[in-house]
Amino acid sequence: MDNKQQADRLKALWKSGRDKYRSFFVVLNEVRQEIGDEALASWCFDELSIGFSVITKTADILNNKIDTAKIKADLAAASRAEKPRARHDADKLRAAERRIAELETALARRPSATALGDVGRPLNASEVEAAEVRKLRKAGVSLRGIAASTGLGVRTVRTILDRA
Numbered sequence: 001m002d003n004k005q006q007a008d009r010l011k012a013l014w015k016s017g018r019d020k021y022r023s024f025f026v027v028l029n030e031v032r033q034e035i036g037d038e039a040l041a042s043w044c045f046d047e048l049s050i051g052f053s054v055i056t057k058t059a060d061i062l063n064n065k066i067d068t069a070k071i072k073a074d075l076a077a078a079s080r081a082e083k084p085r086a087r088h089d090a091d092k093l094r095a096a097e098r099r100i101a102e103l104e105t106a107l108a109r110r111p112s113a114t115a116l117g118d119v120g121r122p123l124n125a126s127e128v129e130a131a132e133v134r135k136l137r138k139a140g141v142s143l144r145g146i147a148a149s150t151g152l153g154v155r156t157v158r159t160i161l162d163r164a
Contacts, residue, residue, distance in 0.1 A: 009050070025059060124156050133160045 032040045041052035125133070129150055136146045143161075147154045 005049075028055070123159060125150075125152055125160060130160045133157055134164055137161055 031043065035043055044050050044052045044055060129152060132150055133146055133152065136149065141149070143154055143157050146157045150157070
């Protein structure tokens with residue numbers, strides 16, 4: 001069984017609460033009485049996909065049969081092992097934030113398209129057509145209506161009006 005499955009199972013058990021977990025053991029005991037002690041371990045593995053050793057160790061923890069100091073020490077060791085990774089993640093985050101700030105600064109220094117003048121392909125309309133588009137728009141005609149009456153494309157009409 002891999003770590004992800006174990007983690008998923010532990011999360012499900014943690015969320016369901018200790019009372020439901022105890023209920024699990026009550027029902028498990030009923031199954032044990034029905035099928036017998038010898039078949040219980042294989043039944044747990046086949047039907048629940050939980051190794052019997054995991055169940056018995058958990059029962060021992062719940063019944064305080066396992067040394068709580070050992071459990072705390074194991075969890076503390078896991079916590080100590082986590083700290084360098086957390087520091088590494090924080091360092092990576094700070095480096096990414098610095099890089100973003102550098103890129104934003106470089107982007108802010110670049111001249112905008114309007115400062116450079118017309119960018120892209122030349123407009124597919126003469127000055128007379130552009131003046132007609134502006135006049136029609138001022139009269140309240142829609143972009144599609146202007147495009148239909150002038151023979152220009154809607155994108156060209158929009159570009160003319162954006163530049164006005």
